[in-house]
Every structure is written in C-alpha cells, then in structure tokens.
Amino acid sequence: MAEIATFSNATQVLEPFKGVKKVTIEEYFSSGHRTCQGCESALVMKLMVKAAGPRTIVLGSTGCMYVANTTYYSTPWVVPWMHTQLGSSGSAALGTAAGLKALMKKGKMKAEPINVIAFCGDGGGADMGLGAISATLTHKEYNSLILLYDNESYANTDIQLSGSTPYGAHTTFSPPGKARRIMHTRWKKNTAGMLAAGHPECRYVATVCASYAVEMMNKVRKALSIGGPTFIHSLDPCPKGWDYDPMLSHELGELAIECGIFPLYEVEEGVVKYYGKTKAIVDGRPRKPVREYLLKQGRFAHFIEEDLEYFQGKVDEMWTKWELPGVACFKKDGARAVAG
Amino acid sequence: MAHLICEVVYRGIFQKNLASRITRGIVLSARKAGKWGIAFGRYGDSPQRNGIPAKDFAIVADTQEELEQHMARYEPKELHVTICVDDTLCKGVESWAWYGLQPINRLLLPNGHLLVSSTQSAEELLKDAHKKDAPYSLWILPGKASLAGLWVYKEDHTEVRVLGALAKIAPKILSIEAVAEAIREAEWGSDLKVESARKAYERIQGRPVKITDGNPETPYSFQMPKWWEMREGVTIPSLPIGKPIEGGEGYRPERSAVFKKFSTRTMRPVIDFDTCVKCTLCWLQCPDSCFDVTPEGLYDANMEACCGCGICEAVCPVENCITMVNEAAFDDNASQWEMWRKDKGAYKAWLGAKITDKVHVGRSHGFRYRGQYEEELKAGELELGGAALASGIPGENADQKGLKPNVHEDKSSSIVTGVAEAPGG
Numbered sequence A: 001m002a003e004i005a006t007f008s009n010a011t012q013v014l015e016p017f018k019g020v021k022k023v024t025i026e027e028y029f030s031s032g033h034r035t036c037q038g039c040e041s042a043l044v045m046k047l048m049v050k051a052a053g054p055r056t057i058v059l060g061s062t063g064c065m066y067v068a069n070t071t072y073y074s075t076p077w078v079v080p081w082m083h084t085q086l087g088s089s090g091s092a093a094l095g096t097a098a099g100l101k102a103l104m105k106k107g108k109m110k111a112e113p114i115n116v117i118a119f120c121g122d123g124g125g126a127d128m129g130l131g132a133i134s135a136t137l138t139h140k141e142y143n144s145l146i147l148l149y150d151n152e153s154y155a156n157t158d159i160q161l162s163g164s165t166p167y168g169a170h171t172t173f174s175p176p177g178k179a180r181r182i183m184h185t186r187w188k189k190n191t192a193g194m195l196a197a198g199h200p201e202c203r204y205v206a207t208v209c210a211s212y213a214v215e216m217m218n219k220v221r222k223a224l225s226i227g228g229p230t231f232i233h234s235l236d237p238c239p240k241g242w243d244y245d246p247m248l249s250h251e252l253g254e255l256a257i258e259c260g261i262f263p264l265y266e267v268e269e270g271v272v273k274y275y276g277k278t279k280a281i282v283d284g285r286p287r288k289p290v291r292e293y294l295l296k297q298g299r300f301a302h303f304i305e306e307d308l309e310y311f312q313g314k315v316d317e318m319w320t321k322w323e324l325p326g327v328a329c330f331k332k333d334g335a336r337a338v339a340g
Numbered sequence B: 001m002a003h004l005i006c007e008v009v010y011r012g013i014f015q016k017n018l019a020s021r022i023t024r025g026i027v028l029s030a031r032k033a034g035k036w037g038i039a040f041g042r043y044g045d046s047p048q049r050n051g052i053p054a055k056d057f058a059i060v061a062d063t064q065e066e067l068e069q070h071m072a073r074y075e076p077k078e079l080h081v082t083i084c085v086d087d088t089l090c091k092g093v094e095s096w097a098w099y100g101l102q103p104i105n106r107l108l109l110p111n112g113h114l115l116v117s118s119t120q121s122a123e124e125l126l127k128d129a130h131k132k133d134a135p136y137s138l139w140i141l142p143g144k145a146s147l148a149g150l151w152v153y154k155e156d157h158t159e160v161r162v163l164g165a166l167a168k169i170a171p172k173i174l175s176i177e178a179v180a181e182a183i184r185e186a187e188w189g190s191d192l193k194v195e196s197a198r199k200a201y202e203r204i205q206g207r208p209v210k211i212t213d214g215n216p217e218t219p220y221s222f223q224m225p226k227w228w229e230m231r232e233g234v235t236i237p238s239l240p241i242g243k244p245i246e247g248g249e250g251y252r253p254e255r256s257a258v259f260k261k262f263s264t265r266t267m268r269p270v271i272d273f274d275t276c277v278k279c280t281l282c283w284l285q286c287p288d289s290c291f292d293v294t295p296e297g298l299y300d301a302n303m304e305a306c307c308g309c310g311i312c313e314a315v316c317p318v319e320n321c322i323t324m325v326n327e328a329a330f331d332d333n334a335s336q337w338e339m340w341r342k343d344k345g346a347y348k349a350w351l352g353a354k355i356t357d358k359v360h361v362g363r364s365h366g367f368r369y370r371g372q373y374e375e376e377l378k379a380g381e382l383e384l385g386g387a388a389l390a391s392g393i394p395g396e397n398a399d400q401k402g403l404k405p406n407v408h409e410d411k412s413s414s415i416v417t418g419v420a421e422a423p424g425g
Helices: A040-052 A087-103 A122-128 A130-136 A190-200 A213-226 A246-258 A276-282 A305-322 A332-339 B014-032 B064-071 B088-091 B124-130 B157-171 B176-185 B190-205 B281-285 B310-314 B336-342 B342-355 B372-379
Strands: A056-061 A081-084 A116-123 A144-150 A206-207 A230-237 A265-268 A272-273 A322-323 A329-331 B005-011 B036-041 B055-060 B078-083 B108-118 B136-142 B206-209 B267-271 B291-293 B299-303 B322-326
Touching: A040 A056, A040 A116, A040 A144, A040 A246, A040 A305, A040 B036, A040 B372, A056 A087, A056 A322, A081 A087, A081 A122, A081 B310, A087 A116, A087 A130, A087 A144, A122 A130, A122 A144, A122 A190, A130 A144, A130 A190, A190 A206, A190 A230, A190 A329, A206 A213, A213 A265, A213 B108, A213 B136, A246 A276, A246 B310, A272 A276, A305 B014, A305 B267, A332 B064, B005 B064, B005 B088, B014 B036, B014 B055, B014 B176, B036 B064, B055 B124, B078 B157, B088 B108, B088 B124, B124 B136, B124 B267, B124 B299, B136 B322, B176 B190, B267 B299, B267 B336, B267 B342, B281 B291, B281 B299, B281 B310, B299 B336, B322 B342, B336 B342
Parallel strands: A056 A081, A056 A116, A116 A144, A144 A230, A206 A230, B005 B078, B078 B108, B108 B136
Antiparallel strands: A206 A265, A265 A272, A322 A329, B005 B055, B036 B055, B136 B206, B267 B322, B291 B299
16 A cells, blocks of 8 residues: 655555455455445445455534444444534544644654544435535545435435435325325435535546445545545445335336436546547447336336326436536526627 | 233234234224224334244224323333234344344233234244243134235235124123224225124134143343443444355354344245356345355355345256245245255255145235236235245246246236225334
C-alpha cells in the first residue's frame, strides 16, 4: 500500500480490483445486522468497506444502516464506526478528516493515510444533509468520501417519501386512493449530477449500483485514492419499501440501469465518463422499457397505462433532451435559446 | 369477569398488514359480542424488517376497567392464545440482538392455545416448537404462510380463517356469530370471507401437548451486559477480523454473537458443491456475509447467519447449483459443506431429497410481478392459501436455468387498476 503526495494530503493508493477473483477475501462489515432479507444497502456497506480496507473509519448518519446494523450494544462492523446525526454526514466526514490530520500533525497519532467514509441515506443525504455535504465538497484539503445509499424513501421509519422517491410511488405519505391514484407527483432529485455540477474543486463524483459489485468497489477505491472530498451515489433496491420478493434485489438494480432510470457515470476532475450498461446506452444500445422495472414492484402496482407512459416519457427526456444525457438536466434547446 | 389476551407472531413487513387485520378483527368481533378490546403492535418491533419476527397483540375484556388493567404494558407477560401465522416461526423467535431464541410458546399460560397456520402435521411442528413446562393445546389451521409486502395485500382469506378458528378456541369471548358480523362489516370483509371463517371454525381441531412433547433443545439466550460492565460512552468493541478455516486456507468472517438472524429465514439455500464453478457471486452478493470460503474455494452458507433472502440463488449462473428450499424441511443448522465432504454420495441423496420435497416445496416470498397474487389464488384452493408459484422466478439467470418467467409479460389492455390496498394500522 503505497502513499502518494505529501503527508498532509496523502491518501492510500487503492488499485482497482482486476476482476471478481481478485476481490479481498476479508469482510470488514460482517453478519449480525438486523436488516431486511435481501437488503441491498447492507450489501453496499459490505462492499464499501471491502473496497476501502482495514485502515478505514466509517461514520454513519441516522437511517436504516445505523438503526438496523448497530442495534442495542451490538455491531457487525470490523472497522471503527460511529453514529452521527441525520443531516450531518458531511460535517462528520470533514470533522473526522480534519481531526485525524491535526492529531497526526501534533504527533499524537502515527502519521498514515486513513480512509474516512461517511454514509447517509437519501433522507439524510439528498434531503436533510445536502447543505453539509455541499460544504464538505468545497474543503479540498481534507480527504473524505461521502456515500449516499439511496433506497428512495425514509425506509427506516417505514417508507415516507423523500426527495429521492420516484414519481408516483406508493409510500406512507402517498397512498394511492380511489379518487386520486398518483399522490406523489414530483420527479426524483438528481443528486449526483447536482453535486458534480456545483463543486468545481471536488475531484470525484460517481454513481454506482451494487448489482455491479466489482465496478462499484472500484469506484469507491478511486474516490478514496484521488484525494480531497468525494461523493458517491448508490442506488439500492429496497425489498421493504419497493415491495418485491427479496431475491429480486440484484435484478432490480440491473433493471434500473438497463431502463436508463439510474445512469452509471463518474465525473473525474470535471470529466464525465459513462460506464457499464449506461455506456452501452449512450453508445446507442436501446434502453429496456421502464415497465419491466416498474411492474415488478408493489409500490407501482396502482399504475395504469398513462402513468407508465408519463414515466417513460420523463426517462426518455433524460436521454434525448439533456445536454449531458442522464447527468445534468440543462436542456439542449434551452442552452441554444440563451446563447442565441 | 373474564378476559382474553392474544398475540400474533408474524414475519415483519411480509405479514404486517395480515397481523393488523387479525388483531383488529378480534377487537371488532369482541365489540359485536358486547365486550371491550384493544389491538396494538409491539412498540419495540418497529422499524420492522422483511422477515424478522414481530408481534401484535389483542386484548378483550368484559368491562372497560378490566381491559385497562391489561393495557398499561409494553408487551403482555402471559397469554391465552398465541397465533403463529408462519409455521417456520415454531423454530423460535429472535427479534433483536440480545433477545436470544425465544420459543414460540414462551408466553402461553398453562392450558393456553397455540394456533399455527401450517401444512405440516402436529408431530412435525412439535419437532420445532420447544418443550414447555406446562401443558397447552396445539391447533393447526391448514394453509401456507401468507406472505405479501407493505403495499399489495394478498387476499387469501387467512385473516378471517384465523378469526373463525379463534371463535372455536375461545367461544365464551368470541362467538362465531360475532366474528361473522364483524367480518361482514369490516372494510376488507365479504360474504365469501364469512363463509371461509365459518369453515375454519367448523373444521379446526385442537390437540393436547404434554410437557414431554416438543423440541428438547435449550434455545440460546444471553445475560444482558450490566451497567458496570459497559465502557465509558456508548462504545463497544468492533468484531474481530475473521480467520482461515483450516491449514491457513479459506476464510470465515467473525460474526455477531448476540444476533444470529436465522429465525428470519423461511427458505434456505441448498448447495450442490459438485456443480459449483467457484464464480464467487453468491459470496460477493450476499448482504449478510453468510458464506464461508472453504479451503478448496467453495462457498458454504452459514446457517446461523443466513436469513434466506434468495439472492444467492438469483445470481448463481449454474443450473440447480443453489436452490432455495422451504425452511420447514430442515431440523438443524448444520454445515452443508461438512456434510458434503464427509460423504459425497450421501450428500447428493440428501440434496436431491430436499430440492424435490413435495411437502415443503411451496415457496412464496412476496411480490414478484403485478397480478401474481391473483394468479396464485386462482391456481390453488383458497382453503390452503392458494398455490405458491414455484416456477417462473424472474431472476437474472432465469433463462439459463430454464425457469422462464411465466406470465409477467404485461398485456397493456388487461392492466388492473386499484390493486393496491391502503396499509393496515
């Protein structure tokens, strides 16, 4: 494990895993967490620290991955883990990185690069903690990774809708009724694109899905190696809130990508790079129709044809109208209108 | 003065709406019989997780005063009736870390009643349910466990069949007429459901369980840590890193000693080690890190950590290498790999018997595609909770496995609206 740069900004150099057989055998997030059967977010935790390695500190804001994992006086974590408040994953990441740096500078701790990862759910990250995450992403002298695990609702408190909940989904706050079928009419927030566009000095933003485990881990390794504050947005199928057979978690993750609903890309030093199935879509491979994804989930069981069409239309827009397909929602025509 | 305290032990989320209908139905029936009642969930079970055992309670009393005496508690300490809506819960219930494995009949009063929805015989169920130091009665409501999700309810009449059976168990508190009247008036009731309740009432039989009957194992339990044993601040040691299995080869992660999660399981993976191609996917994709890496590079699902989600089967690229089998078909948590390496021929025979077990092969794990529950109910007898669709699992490898998804190709003209139910409670 070599070190790069000077001591003050040194990071661990984590080379990408070259294939599934080269993945670390050790687990740093183990069994004994009280998550749902088929919980994709628990898988994200496992893969995240598997990628990061043993010299890692994890901070977790309130949400399923805090409440379910570390129930009373028990833990599945092998690496040090600490709880932080719902909206404060950004502050916790920055504070921990700064604290480690100060302790090392003062000689109170052996000087070595230690990974700092703070995770948050979509409620804690895309809604409440957005300000703190944004602030952290401007502090380029502190190395940290903020990982947003997005299960598209406040899943821990039994599925209230968040800014990340997709259009029309059945949640505790949006039960379809006889008089009105669609109770959630807002389109999902584009968190990764927004953070990449808004923080010119943040060196790395990526979207991932644990269905593609090796690629996901390699994005984590790059985010930790590149230096400075970084951000990863992970889409996590949630058997509880999305209402599906837990064995389909992996498949639904794949479908979200193949239907073009959740694009996979990384923004490294300001350069956008699509990868995996998303790259194939950008290169012209047809997207699967969104109905294949939506109709496997109980939260969309009330959809009728016009809802499916609306959803499909909005997804089509991401790919045909956006200046940067799937990444930034500045419209091509709009840009021209301003210019001309 | 008389009162009745019931609990419903169920699978978190999968049966949340079912349990709330049952306890609510008990209270509504009691009102029809001129009694007082209350239904509530165990506060500590929230937030519920898919599959993790949870409890709801219903208390019925002759007078308001008597009801109030029994209300002011977190969880009743003694019960007249335990209603278990998934028979694999008879193996024990571990809801949280430090709870240990709690026998299904733990809170029953002497001569109380255990009502189980099951297709198994009493003898089979008593292999699972732990011995109790007092006699009680076992009532079996024939039927599969009704598992659905948070938003789409499976209308298989389980809730009313339980209510009908309960009228037989406690006729002085809940007459079948009161139950019928309550069902008719409930927002989810119908005349057909009243008929189902009456049938269950007429058919159900109790069987005495002696103190010598039952699973002789002592379920694991813990001493809670004392305050003086706790560290300063709310800190606990993290888990140690795992170790090689033998001779420096393989890997077994260290696992939490105080929460094992296996009582969450309704199905378990059965692995054919001879056909395994060591692709690593089951191991890598398991959210519960339940796979040990064996010295020869195979993957052995640890049966104390596996919660039975089935992702390993869904991602396995080899036909019939990993098969999920109903948990009721097993009596222990032994390592399959140990069994395999001791005697490969015997293991092959065991494996074959498990994956073709006609009695226990029924598998249902919630919503797979729209219209599935309706098909299941059409395909099977309502009496038994419908047929579980055993084929057509639309996993990513369904094609390779020859398990083509059978019906979920959507026909836009036949889209049914308003399938979803409002959540219970």
